[in-house]
Structures are given as structure tokens and as C-alpha cells.
Amino acid sequence: MASRSYASFLDLASGGLFDYPHTRRSLPRVMTVPGVVSDVDLGESDDGDSDAEPSAFHERKIIVANFLPVNAQKDLETSRWCFSLDEDSHYLHIKEGFSPETEVVYVGSLKVDVDAVEQEEVAHRLLEEFNCVPTFLPPDLQNKFYHGFCKQYLWPLFHYMLPMSPNHGTRFDRVLWQAYVSANKIFTDKVVEVLSPNDDLVWVHDYHLMLLPTFLRRRFYRVKLGFFLHSPFPSSEIYRTLPVREEILKAFMNSDLIGFHTFDYARHFLSCCSRMLGLDYESKRGHLGIDYFGRTVYIKILPMGIHLRCLESALDHPSASMKVKEIQRQFEGRKMILGVDDMDIFKGISLKLQAMEQLLHQHPELRGKIVLVQIMNPPRTSGKDVEEARSETHETTRRINDAYGHPGYEPVILIDGLLPLVEKIVYYALAECCIVNAVRDGLNLIPYEYIVCRQGSANMDEAMGISSVAPRASVLVVSEFIGCSPSLSGAIRVNPWHIDAVADALNVAITMPDVEKQLRHEKHYQYISSHDVAYWARSFVHDLERACRDHYTKRCWGIGFGLGFRILALSPSFRKLSVECIVSVFKSTKRRAIFLDYDGTIVPRNSIVRTPTPELISLLNCLCDDPMNTVFVVSGRGRSSLGEWLDQCEKLGIAAEHGCFIRWSKMLDWEVSSVGADDDWKKIAEPVMRLYTETTDGSYIETKETALVWHHQYADPDFGSCQAKELSDHLENVLTNEPVLVSRGHHIVEVKPQGVSKGLVVERVLTSMSSDGKTPDFVLCIGDDKSDEDMFEYISSKASSPSPMVAPKTFACTVGQKPTKAKYYLNDTARVMELLQGLASAKSGNDEQIQLSFEHAI
Numbered sequence: 001m002a003s004r005s006y007a008s009f010l011d012l013a014s015g016g017l018f019d020y021p022h023t024r025r026s027l028p029r030v031m032t033v034p035g036v037v038s039d040v041d042l043g044e045s046d047d048g049d050s051d052a053e054p055s056a057f058h059e060r061k062i063i064v065a066n067f068l069p070v071n072a073q074k075d076l077e078t079s080r081w082c083f084s085l086d087e088d089s090h091y092l093h094i095k096e097g098f099s100p101e102t103e104v105v106y107v108g109s110l111k112v113d114v115d116a117v118e119q120e121e122v123a124h125r126l127l128e129e130f131n132c133v134p135t136f137l138p139p140d141l142q143n144k145f146y147h148g149f150c151k152q153y154l155w156p157l158f159h160y161m162l163p164m165s166p167n168h169g170t171r172f173d174r175v176l177w178q179a180y181v182s183a184n185k186i187f188t189d190k191v192v193e194v195l196s197p198n199d200d201l202v203w204v205h206d207y208h209l210m211l212l213p214t215f216l217r218r219r220f221y222r223v224k225l226g227f228f229l230h231s232p233f234p235s236s237e238i239y240r241t242l243p244v245r246e247e248i249l250k251a252f253m254n255s256d257l258i259g260f261h262t263f264d265y266a267r268h269f270l271s272c273c274s275r276m277l278g279l280d281y282e283s284k285r286g287h288l289g290i291d292y293f294g295r296t297v298y299i300k301i302l303p304m305g306i307h308l309r310c311l312e313s314a315l316d317h318p319s320a321s322m323k324v325k326e327i328q329r330q331f332e333g334r335k336m337i338l339g340v341d342d343m344d345i346f347k348g349i350s351l352k353l354q355a356m357e358q359l360l361h362q363h364p365e366l367r368g369k370i371v372l373v374q375i376m377n378p379p380r381t382s383g384k385d386v387e388e389a390r391s392e393t394h395e396t397t398r399r400i401n402d403a404y405g406h407p408g409y410e411p412v413i414l415i416d417g418l419l420p421l422v423e424k425i426v427y428y429a430l431a432e433c434c435i436v437n438a439v440r441d442g443l444n445l446i447p448y449e450y451i452v453c454r455q456g457s458a459n460m461d462e463a464m465g466i467s468s469v470a471p472r473a474s475v476l477v478v479s480e481f482i483g484c485s486p487s488l489s490g491a492i493r494v495n496p497w498h499i500d501a502v503a504d505a506l507n508v509a510i511t512m513p514d515v516e517k518q519l520r521h522e523k524h525y526q527y528i529s530s531h532d533v534a535y536w537a538r539s540f541v542h543d544l545e546r547a548c549r550d551h552y553t554k555r556c557w558g559i560g561f562g563l564g565f566r567i568l569a570l571s572p573s574f575r576k577l578s579v580e581c582i583v584s585v586f587k588s589t590k591r592r593a594i595f596l597d598y599d600g601t602i603v604p605r606n607s608i609v610r611t612p613t614p615e616l617i618s619l620l621n622c623l624c625d626d627p628m629n630t631v632f633v634v635s636g637r638g639r640s641s642l643g644e645w646l647d648q649c650e651k652l653g654i655a656a657e658h659g660c661f662i663r664w665s666k667m668l669d670w671e672v673s674s675v676g677a678d679d680d681w682k683k684i685a686e687p688v689m690r691l692y693t694e695t696t697d698g699s700y701i702e703t704k705e706t707a708l709v710w711h712h713q714y715a716d717p718d719f720g721s722c723q724a725k726e727l728s729d730h731l732e733n734v735l736t737n738e739p740v741l742v743s744r745g746h747h748i749v750e751v752k753p754q755g756v757s758k759g760l761v762v763e764r765v766l767t768s769m770s771s772d773g774k775t776p777d778f779v780l781c782i783g784d785d786k787s788d789e790d791m792f793e794y795i796s797s798k799a800s801s802p803s804p805m806v807a808p809k810t811f812a813c814t815v816g817q818k819p820t821k822a823k824y825y826l827n828d829t830a831r832v833m834e835l836l837q838g839l840a841s842a843k844s845g846n847d848e849q850i851q852l853s854f855e856h857a858i
Helices: 004-014 092-097 116-130 139-158 174-194 212-219 245-252 263-277 308-315 318-330 349-362 384-404 421-430 446-455 458-464 499-511 514-530 533-547 579-588 614-624 639-645 682-695 717-734 758-771 786-799 829-844 847-857
Strands: 060-067 070-074 081-085 103-109 132-134 201-205 224-228 257-260 281-284 287-292 295-301 335-342 370-377 412-416 433-436 476-479 492-494 555-559 566-570 592-596 629-634 653-656 661-663 700-703 708-711 740-745 748-753 778-783 809-815 824-826
Touching: 060 092, 060 174, 081 116, 092 533, 103 174, 116 132, 132 174, 139 174, 174 212, 201 212, 201 533, 212 224, 212 245, 224 533, 245 263, 257 263, 257 533, 263 281, 263 287, 263 295, 263 717, 295 533, 308 421, 308 446, 318 421, 318 458, 335 349, 335 421, 335 446, 335 499, 349 370, 349 384, 349 499, 370 384, 370 421, 384 412, 421 446, 421 458, 433 446, 433 499, 446 476, 446 514, 476 499, 492 499, 579 778, 579 809, 579 829, 592 758, 614 629, 614 829, 629 758, 639 653, 639 661, 653 758, 682 700, 682 708, 682 717, 717 740, 717 748, 740 786, 758 778, 758 786, 778 786, 786 809, 809 829, 824 829
Parallel strands: 060 103, 060 201, 103 132, 201 224, 224 257, 257 295, 335 370, 335 433, 370 412, 433 476, 476 492, 592 629, 592 778, 629 653, 778 809, 809 824
Antiparallel strands: 070 081, 281 287, 287 295, 555 566, 653 661, 700 708, 708 748, 740 748
16 A cells, blocks of 8 residues: 555645545544554545545544643652642633534643653543643753743743843744744644644644744645744834844734734734734734735734633632631621732742831821731742742731731731632632732733622622622722733733832722722623633634635645745635746747836845946846837936936837836837826825925835825835824825825835826837737736736736637736735846847747746746
């Protein structure tokens, strides 16, 4: 039996001699030792440019995260591993957003080390009992990947802390980066083991696995792949310090949908894409999208919710009712302010304590009446910074208690260590106010949990001695730098660094009238209960499926090497223009029309030197010397520049300023369009453009004979684009009654007379040729800008003429792979030159030169 790799090779030659039907497979056993797995068993039919449609099997979602939602513990007596679901893991509750028929598979690591000899058995049990596929990283790799690159470098950087000195944060280490890459590859291999690429949906979570989309997309071009970042995404000024910034951004772009908790995080990501990759985004029917090599990568903005049922069950737990009485007696007659935070340097615990100290100093009457209970969860990583923050917290607590406490009263109660959920929710339920004072945090679900616990339950109400119909009340003081802040419109938002403001906010919270507390609580609970983790998962997957809707309507190619890999997705009717093909057609025709844009087509757009090269002049003259050819350069540039640059091409036609000026050859005079005669509108438009030029550093105005152009390619990408949109709207308003058209192009805003376009130039030239009895049977049009789309549209309409006897053979070709009305593309200016070389060689009849041109083009 032929192997799959050999069959794929034969497919290319025989047109699909070996066609393997795609069948859904069950989950295979997980490999934990080196070996060979048959590709047929894995069902890998989506490699390369497979156009196989997804099969009609039940849905399956593969959730990939750093850690599995499973607790693992080894029985010391029996030496047997014991596993249980981690009810605190939000990834576990994602499945509640899916239909009951949906199968959910988890891929990730355990939080404990497993000996190599036990890994196969553990993997088999986790797969059979929990639908989990473990990734066993070697201890050294795990340490460098997670504790090294993720926690000591990426996590601080994404939270706006630069490693300015070796004592504060780990600086970029190439060894740690290589460990991060290796770990992401291992995670990818585990996903591949269980993936049915045409059917399954893959959802990757958080900054630990930012490279996984690239590795997985390299294996399966059409895999349905979503990524959600749970940490903040820093501003471009912070992110650009990352030495591997482009690699990570490009990996993000191999996803179909990228999720963020807030618009701020998404805005920073989009700004980085604009500044570092040159990518722009736009809103498409309410959805943000980035066009990336023919694919649209969508952006999702929605904060994650919590699992209400888990909290409600904890509220009804008998031990919670027992704990209520104990805590009520402990704080009887006092109002409790609650803080719950992980022990790390970004949670602002010390700033919170200083605000409490300031509150007690400014309001002596509150001493003995309020108490701050600060619960500190264990840190997720270790280091000097964490130990310093812990030491500062304990020292500040002692100082406050010594200054403002007395026998039987401590203003600050510090609970340092892991507190069971059942006990923690009792503090939530009894707290008059909850404060989350983090200086930077991805989302932070503590405020959500507090609101749900304040809503109460039947058992909790009975234990607290309140009526089940009593109105509920709560107050939140939240930092404006945490992800959940925008969704809590009834919270008191504070700048955690402003100690006095935080102290004032705490005073407002504890003295607020009950009616206002009830209104704020009702507003928050309504949002949180309707936007739980199930809603979040359901909404994300719905948008991911929508983003993948066009996967099988395009042809895909993988391009790039290493972490620069990306997918080029093109419409089936949009193909690369073959030099061999067009030369063959060119030689078989008798009358030809060739239209060429200038900037970005025959001269590189990013070239400082705008004059044509001697090679280009030679090619144009060679084409123009053939009496069967009519060659035109159609550009938005002025006639003086084009006339000077192309002066050596005597028989070349030139259309300047989009057709306002036309010269059929150097021997003839310029023909001036009547539509550009009235330029009084310039007196209105130029002052407006000048205003935006003065306020936009790097922009400038180009004055043409019939048009005005505002350039912003040298301005800040974000600000320049924003100003261009505003300028375009401004000009449209002030020029409403003028005979002009305002349009945006590649880093420009242009105002030109109505009734002038490159499409009309093509129409005029072709009509003139036909009236002279020289109707063309070959039309070639090449351009790269939005203004060239008018040319493509016109010659495409000629190609679809109902009379095949008069319809010429047309080739509308754009430079670069992008959405266009053209049916063909060439990658860049160099490929355009190769094409012109092929046509010139065909004219000269030099077959050897033609063959060399073909080989070079290939």
C-alpha cells in the first residue's frame, strides 16, 4: 500500500490517483515515547491545499491551555495517581457554553511532575476518564518555559514592567526563548494527535501558547483556530521592546479569531500590528477585522464571565452556614471591607493598605468601626519581587494596627495563604464593600464573585439571619487598570496610585445610602448573571465559526519560513499571472493594448529614487517599437514629472493625474480634459489640508495641476490614519457643492475633479483604437492601488462582452495579494519587470531569451 506522503506526490503528477476518503477517527491513544503514528490513522487530509469539505459529524472542541483543569495527587501508600476535576478552573466550565452533544477535549500540562515510566499510563487514564491529553514537558524545559520565559519575562512585560535592571525582572534570554518555542511545538504535537482538522475547532488560551497558531497552521491550512489572551496586551511603546515582537505578532495572525477582555487591549494589539507589520484594520458590519494575505483575522472583545452555579453551590454548602456565625461574631458591630488578591507585585496590596491607613488618619470616627480583611492567595511564581511585596505588606499591616488598633480591635486582618472556596465566599457575603486595587491586571474576576455572593442563597440568607426577599446591596471600589472595570459601570473607579483618592472612595463606599447600594448591586448582578462563562464561551465560538465560514471557498498556500510562516488565501478565480501563459496569448494576437500604473507597479513604491531605471526604459521602448502594441502609463502623478522621467520613450502614451492629461506619444501635445478647468475649489480645500498638515507631523501636501493630495506615509501610523479619515470627512463636507471627488488611497487623501478616473482613460484609448479600425484583441492592465480598480473593472466588463467575436483577451493584474477586482496578481514590482521582459522577448522573437525569462520567473 502506498504511503500517504508518496500518494500526495503522485497526486501532483496524476491529478489525484490516490484519493483517500476522510473519515472521522476516535481519539487515539496518546504517545508519550518516540515512535511513528500512521498519517492514515491520524486522518490528516487537510495538509497542503486540500479542498476537502468538513464532514457532517458531531461537534468537537479542543481547548488548549497551559494547565489541564485536573488536580493530580500521588497516594504515598499505594503509589497510585489520584485525579479529580479542578472546579476552580474556568477552562473546565467553558463546555457549558456548548450544546450537550459537543465533545470537549482538553490539551495541557499537569501541575505536578510525572516520571517518564508512568507517563503512558497517566496519559491513558486522563484521556479515558477526563478527555484530557497531557503534555509532559521535561522538568528543565518546563522550568525555562514556564518559570523562566513566561513568568519572569513575558508576564511582567505584558503588565508594563520593563527589565530596566537585572534586579527587577529577567532580561530577554535566547535560551529561555528557545525553550518557549520548544514547549509550544510540544503542545502543538499533542493537539495534532487528537485533531480532526476538517471537523474540529481549536481554542488556544493565553500568553503561554502564543506561537501555537503558527505551528498548527503550518500543519493544517484550514484548521478552525481561535486564540484568547487573558493577560493585558501592552501599548506599542512597551511591546516594541520585545526582541521577538514580529514573530509573536505573526503567530497571532495565524489565528482566525483573536479575543481580548477589553477594547484597550485590542487597541494596543491593533496598534502594534499597524506599526510593526504595516497592517490596517477596519470594522466590517460591527466586527473588527485585519486583512492578512487574503485572510481576514477577526478581533473579539468580551470579558470572560464566572461560573455562577459553582458559587451558588458553595453558598449553600453546610460548612459555609457554620462559618457565617463565627465570622459574624468576630466582626460584630463593625463594617467589613474585603480585599482578595494573589500575592504578586501588580495587585497593589500595599497601595490598598496605605489607602486604609489614610482613611483612618483622616476620619478618626471610623476607628473601631471598620476593618479591612485582606486575603492573600499564594503567589503563582517566586522571586525577589514577590518576597519584597509580601514583606512590605506584612510590615504595613503591623504599622497600621500599631497606630490605629487597640486591644480587641485590629484595623487590618491579613490572611496569608490558601483559603478554601467555601470559607472565602463567606467573607464575600458578609463584606460591606470589596476593593480591587491592582495596578495592572488582565481581567480579575474577584468583583464578579463578590457580587454573586452578595446576592446570596436560601441557606446563606438563613445563616445570616436575613429575609430571602430582602433587597440586596453591595459596593465595589475597583482600579481603572483592571480588565473587568469597563463592565462594572456602577463601581467606584479609582487610580490605585492616588492614595488620597482611594481613601476617599472607601469612605464613600462605606457611608453610601442603602438605596444607592441596592441600585448599584442590581445593575452589576444583572450583567454578571447574563454574561457568565457559558455566555462568553458560546459567543466566542459563534464568532469563530463565522470567521471560518470562508475557509473552503479559497485556495491556500503556505509561505514563509520558521515563525514567519503564514497562509496566502486567494479566491479560486484569483491566480498568479503566468509569464508563459500570457506570452503565448500575446504572440497569438495581432493588436494589443497595455496599461501600466507607475508607482508600485513598474517602480517600487518604497524606493527613494522615483525615476525609471535604464532597464525599464529599454523594456518600454522595446514594447512600443512593435506597431501592433499600444502602451500607456496611467498614473496619478503630474504630467511634468511623468513627461520628464519618460522622455526617452518617444512612442509611449502617458495619462497623468488619472487622465486629466493624456499624451499619445512624445511627438504629440498633451490633451487637457475639460473637467479640470475649474479649480476654484482649491481655495476651499487647500486651507483645510494645510490645517491637518500643521497638526500631523510627517505629512505634506502635493499640489497637482488639477488635484490636491495629502500624504501621511511618514506620519505616525495610527495618528496619520485617524487624521486621514477626519480630513476626508472634513473635505467632503466643505466641498459638497463642488465638482470634485474626495478619495482615500495608500497613505493619501486626494481631491480630484469628478468625471476623471483611470477607468475612463482605458475606455477612451480602447474606443479610439476601435474607431481607427484597430480593435484590440489583447488587453493587459497592471496596477497596485485603489485607483487602478477602475481600470480592472472596465476591462473585466470588456472580457464579459456578450459577443465573443469582439471581446478581447483581457488580463487585469494587481501587484500584491489583496482583495481586488483583478483576476490575476503578481507578487511585486520585480515580477512585473519579468513579465514585461517576457513580452519584450516575445516581440523580438528571441526564443532562448524567452525560455530564460520563464525559468527566472519560476
